[in-house]
Amino acid sequence: MHELKVTRLVAAPVEKCWDILANRQEEWWCPAPWRIEMLAQERRPGGRSAMVMRGPEGEEMPQDSVFLDWDEGRGFTVTDAITLGPDGYAPAQPFMIGRWQIEPEGDGTRYTAYARHWTEEAMTQHKEMGFDEGWGAVADQFAALCES
Template structure:
């Protein structure tokens, strides 16, 4: 797969890599979807093949369940998930593979979130759903928490 069907956001977070990683992986409910939406973590099994499941809820009663698996977790570097499978490698209709990357950059952390899609149509649909605004807001929320923790 090339980046042809990829969407991404990046942000430099003024906090150490270990702090950003810990918040990103241990406190997902606090930053995962743009406020005023909330995230209920159902399962986050941080290993290849582990279940990744959550329910995102909107202020008007909207509900979006996300079910998938982790493909790879490399602490302090990245985690990769896909919705092409449910837990136990049960195939399901795929929409995307997500890759969240973390890199040390002069005492700060470069956060990059990528959504890779199987088709141009899926990429365009995700973009029309507000990918850039939504995923940028999530990066902002992660940065707010990490930067607050780093100065505490």
């Protein structure tokens, strides 16, 4: 599998981490000063997940994906290989399958985010785009929000 991942041990209970993971994505999803606007989040396998990433200079990056799973209290998985529009499911140019999960660890919570790619080239491209820095910043933002 062509996988990149980031993980953090968060000094907060699983319940609080889940609430933030699932319900407060606009507060941690993008590395600041970028932010997201959540457009749709149909929390079920096959449901639509759509957002727009907005940059500090007016940049906009729409992101449309489909949930592969929604495991209440534990995590969720999406892919951009499929979109869901008014005419139903449609194939899209795939980039990755993303998984965000939490699990209890000691007195805290283990946060892990995975990006799985179809090819080694796509994985390398994602890494070179700044995966470690970007997804690391997001993990830090998530942890700080949970620990506050």
